[in-house]
Amino acid sequence: MNDYDAIQGFSQLAVLSEYFLQVTLEKTGRVITSDSSIGPVPTFFDNKEKPIFFSDCFAASNWGKYESQRIKAWKNSHQSFTVDLQKIEHPEGDLVDTKWEFFFITEDYGTCLGIGHPVSQPMPYNLGLGDFFDSATSEGKEIIDSILEDKLLGFWEFDVSKKGDKISKGLGQMLGYTQDELSGSTPISWQKHIHPEDFPNLLNDLSIHFKTAGNLPFKKEFRINQKSNQTIWALGFGKTIEWSNTGHPTKILGCILDISDRKKQEIWLKEHHYFLKELAFEQSHTLRARVANILGILEILDSEPQNNESKRLVQLIKKETKLLDQSLKKSIKESVQKNKSIENDLSNESNSSPF
Numbered sequence: 001m002n003d004y005d006a007i008q009g010f011s012q013l014a015v016l017s018e019y020f021l022q023v024t025l026e027k028t029g030r031v032i033t034s035d036s037s038i039g040p041v042p043t044f045f046d047n048k049e050k051p052i053f054f055s056d057c058f059a060a061s062n063w064g065k066y067e068s069q070r071i072k073a074w075k076n077s078h079q080s081f082t083v084d085l086q087k088i089e090h091p092e093g094d095l096v097d098t099k100w101e102f103f104f105i106t107e108d109y110g111t112c113l114g115i116g117h118p119v120s121q122p123m124p125y126n127l128g129l130g131d132f133f134d135s136a137t138s139e140g141k142e143i144i145d146s147i148l149e150d151k152l153l154g155f156w157e158f159d160v161s162k163k164g165d166k167i168s169k170g171l172g173q174m175l176g177y178t179q180d181e182l183s184g185s186t187p188i189s190w191q192k193h194i195h196p197e198d199f200p201n202l203l204n205d206l207s208i209h210f211k212t213a214g215n216l217p218f219k220k221e222f223r224i225n226q227k228s229n230q231t232i233w234a235l236g237f238g239k240t241i242e243w244s245n246t247g248h249p250t251k252i253l254g255c256i257l258d259i260s261d262r263k264k265q266e267i268w269l270k271e272h273h274y275f276l277k278e279l280a281f282e283q284s285h286t287l288r289a290r291v292a293n294i295l296g297i298l299e300i301l302d303s304e305p306q307n308n309e310s311k312r313l314v315q316l317i318k319k320e321t322k323l324l325d326q327s328l329k330k331s332i333k334e335s336v337q338k339n340k341s342i343e344n345d346l347s348n349e350s351n352s353s354p355f
Contacts, residue, residue: 027110176227
């Protein structure tokens with residue numbers, strides 16, 4: 001997957017989000033695409049082909065700030081840039097402070113796809129997409145690919161000094177909390193929903209992230225117990241965005257994805273692997289051993305004096321027994337080959353797994 005496809009896919013998540021905003025701007029400031037909350041609401045008399053420009057969506061005075069950041073990022077060969085813009089609320093004309101991350105999606109560094117969010121409203125988290133992951137890095141590509149492959153559950157923020165948790169609305173709803181609980185004054189800790197067996201390993205990986213001063217990204221697969229006592233498999237990414245003067249982490253941001261379907265497939269592969277392994281052993285050591293015994297008995301009978309009919313029956317049984325042995329050998333060979341294929345798949349999963 002190239003960067004453009006990944007960014008476009010991520011923009012589709014923004015379109016469906018209650019929090020994120022999305023717009024694509026040409027070099028001239030013309031709006032190519034946007035979600036419904038960007039730009040004036042067309043009336044019956046408006047020409048459907050009437051173009052929308054930057055000044056229709058944001059304060060005109062912000063254009064210079066946007067252009068300055070775009071050119072700066074272009075000259076420094078950065079894949080994206082952040083900028084604070086004042087979004088126009090139509091039809092009232094009020095201005096709302098918003099924070100944006102713009103990604104270059106054309107080779108001339110002119111057309112940019114932007115994903116933003118309001119900053120004037122109290123939100124459960126304040127996530128700078130460019131700070132959290134850079135699509136140009138291997139970690140960033142992995143996060144974007146994971147978001148496109150699995151279901152994004154939400155975002156979390158942890159203040160180490162205050163021991164305070166903040167979670168996004170989507171993550172809270174997934175855990176089973178009501179809107180009243182999410183909007184209440186009591187903070188909700190998503191960590192307490194981590195499966196007890198997975199919690200020690202998660203803390204260990206988080207400790208490694210801290211010891212490497214954030215150079216080793218935090219990534220972990222673990223189980224989450226919802227309030228309804230249902231368990232789902234999750235993949236968590238995290239990054240320390242604030243450090244104290246003494247080098248200790250003070251604030252961490254992260255996102256969580258639902259990988260339950262992927263884990264079910266992995267568990268099925270493991271179970272199928274063990275089944276084929278047992279089947280191959282049973283065929284090789286038990287069934288073929290008994291076939292060999294039968295052939296041995298038939299050889300003894302064949303050497304004994306017998307009438308024509310008995311001899312014919314012994315030869316027939318011997319022939320069928322040899323055919324059975326050939327079928328068993330073929331079945332064992334196919335089981336072993338299939339088992340090796342599954343072992344390779346499991347090995348690849350293990351190498352890419354954070355465990």
